Amino acid sequence: MRIVCVVKFVPDVDNFTYNYETHTIEREHSPMLINPDDARALGFALTMKKREPQTCIEVVTMAPRSVIPQLEDILRLGFDSATLISDQLFAGSDTYVTSKLLSSVIRKIPYDCILSGTHAIDGDTSHVPSQIAQSLDLDHLNFIHHIEEERFTCSSAVVEVEGESSYTTFEIALPALLSLTRESAYRLPYVRYKNLNLDVSERLHILTNEQLGFDPAEVGLSGSRTQVVSTHTKEHMTRRKKVVKSDDEGIEVIYTFLKSNGFI
Amino acid sequence: MKKVLVYVEDGYAQESLSLLEAVRQLYPDQHVETYALLINSDASAIDGVCDVLLTLEDGTLQPFDQKGLCDVFTSVHTRYSFDAILFLATPMGRCIAPSVSMRLETGLVADVTAIANDDGQISLIRPAYSGKIMAGIRIKGEGPVMMSIRIGVFTYQGTDTVQSTNIGLEGLDYRHGNIKVMGTKEKKIPYDIRESDVLISGGAGCSDMESLQDLADLLGGHVSASRAVVDKGIVPRAIQVGQSGKTVSPSLYIALGIHGALQHVEGLKDIPHIISVNTNKDAPICSISDIVVEGDALPFVAKLIRRIKEGQQR
Ligand SMILES: Cc1cc2nc3c(=O)[nH]c(=O)nc-3n(C[C@H](O)[C@H](O)[C@H](O)COP(=O)(O)OP(=O)(O)OC[C@H]3O[C@@H](n4cnc5c(N)ncnc54)[C@H](O)[C@@H]3O)c2cc1C
Numbered sequence: 001m002r003i004v005c006v007v008k009f010v011p012d013v014d015n016f017t018y019n020y021e022t023h024t025i026e027r028e029h030s031p032m033l034i035n036p037d038d039a040r041a042l043g044f045a046l047t048m049k050k051r052e053p054q055t056c057i058e059v060v061t062m063a064p065r066s067v068i069p070q071l072e073d074i075l076r077l078g079f080d081s082a083t084l085i086s087d088q089l090f091a092g093s094d095t096y097v098t099s100k101l102l103s104s105v106i107r108k109i110p111y112d113c114i115l116s117g118t119h120a121i122d123g124d125t126s127h128v129p130s131q132i133a134q135s136l137d138l139d140h141l142n143f144i145h146h147i148e149e150e151r152f153t154c155s156s157a158v159v160e161v162e163g164e165s166s167y168t169t170f171e172i173a174l175p176a177l178l179s180l181t182r183e184s185a186y187r188l189p190y191v192r193y194k195n196l197n198l199d200v201s202e203r204l205h206i207l208t209n210e211q212l213g214f215d216p217a218e219v220g221l222s223g224s225r226t227q228v229v230s231t232h233t234k235e236h237m238t239r240r241k242k243v244v245k246s247d248d249e250g251i252e253v254i255y256t257f258l259k260s261n262g263f264i
Numbered sequence: 265m266k267k268v269l270v271y272v273e274d275g276y277a278q279e280s281l282s283l284l285e286a287v288r289q290l291y292p293d294q295h296v297e298t299y300a301l302l303i304n305s306d307a308s309a310i311d312g313v314c315d316v317l318l319t320l321e322d323g324t325l326q327p328f329d330q331k332g333l334c335d336v337f338t339s340v341h342t343r344y345s346f347d348a349i350l351f352l353a354t355p356m357g358r359c360i361a362p363s364v365s366m367r368l369e370t371g372l373v374a375d376v377t378a379i380a381n382d383d384g385q386i387s388l389i390r391p392a393y394s395g396k397i398m399a400g401i402r403i404k405g406e407g408p409v410m411m412s413i414r415i416g417v418f419t420y421q422g423t424d425t426v427q428s429t430n431i432g433l434e435g436l437d438y439r440h441g442n443i444k445v446m447g448t449k450e451k452k453i454p455y456d457i458r459e460s461d462v463l464i465s466g467g468a469g470c471s472d473m474e475s476l477q478d479l480a481d482l483l484g485g486h487v488s489a490s491r492a493v494v495d496k497g498i499v500p501r502a503i504q505v506g507q508s509g510k511t512v513s514p515s516l517y518i519a520l521g522i523h524g525a526l527q528h529v530e531g532l533k534d535i536p537h538i539i540s541v542n543t544n545k546d547a548p549i550c551s552i553s554d555i556v557v558e559g560d561a562l563p564f565v566a567k568l569i570r571r572i573k574e575g576q577q578r
């Protein structure tokens with residue numbers, strides 16, 4: 001079976017730089033992690049490869065070159081190959097352009113199933129998987145928190161999807177795109193000690209626009225269908241606040257407040 | 265005149281009214297014709313609210329059939345040519361909206377929290393990544409303008425009724441995807457924080473979420489949380505307040521060890537009373553609170569519980 005995993009590297013949301021001039025995240029200067037949902041998708045793919053060693057898993061990502069060390073570590077876990085789409089021209093791409101670029105690369109890879117995450121913790125749009133599915137004319141399910149391992153074959157899969165108030169089990173014909181959530185149980189192992197310095201360079205492919213051949217006007221900020229035009233701080237209705245300490249006096253203030261407003 | 269399509273998903277007719285408030289803010293001074301798309305969905309809540317009800321009844325079209333539903337939207341758009349298409353950010357809305365925007369090659373903005381229209385220049389506003397600022401986003405090109413909006417973010421205020429025209433969609437061109445529902449099971453959700461009158465909310469500065477339950481019980485409320493606590497797996501995502509959680513409007517919100525990042529505060533709507541407990545009295549949540557308790561969250565909870573119980577015994 002051939003699986004493609006689309007993986008996003010995200011800034012550690014508590015530690016990143018936002019460029020207020022261009023309204024973009026400066027990924028070059030931010031520490032990047034594998035998006036949590038995507039780590040689950042990778043974990044599931046690896047589980048399937050353990051069951052069926054002929055399984056071939058290719059990882060595809062669009063990111064700055066600074067993620068190469070993390071991609072190498074992914075390859076050291078036993079993934080077969082990785083493709084990094086990276087070009088200065090692609091910087092600032094919105095989800096539309098990102099999906100277009102990813103799809104153009106995935107289209108050329110043979111696959112029975114594409115796995116991705118559902119949301120990324122940075123933008124939290126969850127646009128990209130549905131957009132890739134649309135570009136490649138594939139069936140797609142989001143919010144998958146469980147895939148039945150025994151029934152995961154080249155022709156179909158049985159998955160459980162989490163909705164707002166219910167769980168639904170679907171049978172979906174493959175090829176299709178399946179997006180997992182971080183609630184799913186699959187974990188990525190650590191790189192084994194003996195593989196820590198394994199040379200994986202032959203399995204890592206970097207694609208720039210030289211290979212992809214897009215018109216620069218179609219990609220990056222200029223090709224995007226959305227554009228950040230302003231940023232501003234939000235005017236909150238600030239309240240006339242009273243500051244107390246957590247001592248007897250403060251507790252009494254809170255107690256009286258709750259009582260006079262009818263909460264107790 | 266502007267033509268706008270709102271998707272009214274089965275089971276969310278009442279919530280979909282909020283999309284009409286967004287439409288009003290999108291085109292404040294123009295005549296707008298509103299179309300609702302109802303796919304195997306009950307129309308009663310929006311009958312008399314939208315100008316046109318487009319209905320499609322086809323039991324073989326499965327929910328979450330993204331391919332089939334995307335085809336339906338595209339065919340409907342080809343027929344009517346809308347200026348804007350709006351979705352509620354439900355699990356299903358979140359799947360269909362991106363695929364439709366890709367097919368129509370137009371921009372989509374997720375989780376819009378406010379809309380500005382300055383002389384025809386539309387900007388869709390949502391919190392930016394940092395959690396400190398809001399970003400105004402413009403959709404370039406021909407459109408249509410597409411957006412998704414979380415439940416409870418806009419409040420429908422309209423009172424006028426219209427004579428809705430019912431149109432059964434005939435002869436639409438769409439396929440069926442290769443997915444099949446095998447079964448569903450209800451989730452055990454103890455409560456919906458959107459319906460709570462009092463919320464006792466814990467953040468990263470509150471190291472024991474379980475101890476909040478007693479206070480919630482005494483005040484007749486429920487426990488909610490910030491994303492920091494949800495991401496650690498301590499409490500379920502269903503009780504997360506904020507941009508990627510739920511928008512809540514209780515009468516009283518007690519924020520315990522919550523910083524008040526924009527993405528969190530976006531989830532607080534029309535709350536008459538806010539109390540925050542924080543070791544840092546200058547955290548952003550404090551500026552929107554009626555009373556700030558400067559101190560450690562858990563000892564505060566224990567003391568307040570003791571005081572309320574004392575009060576009950578007297
Ligand atoms: C796309 C996106 C979407 C997001 N959506 C959401 C969302 O829906 N909801 C949400 O909540 N967040 C969301 N966030 C995250 C948000 O930006 C913040 O990171 C998060 O809200 C922080 O949670 P917190 O305030 O609990 O933790 P922290 O930021 O760590 O703040 C902890 C607070 O507790 C105080 N404190 C520390 N110790 C104590 C103590 N012992 N007693 C009392 N106070 C103490 C500190 O002074 C601080 O103010 C989102 C972020 C992104 C990028």
Ligand SMILES: Nc1ncnc2c1ncn2[C@@H]1O[C@H](COP(=O)(O)O)[C@@H](O)[C@H]1O
Pocket residue numbers: 006007008009035037038060061062063095098102115116117118119120121123124125126127128129
């Ligand atoms: N730049 C990217 N490279 C690879 N995969 C991506 C990229 N952006 C998004 N994805 C995939 O799409 C999912 C949802 O991301 P998003 O649409 O950004 O919320 C992620 O979990 C990834 O699987």
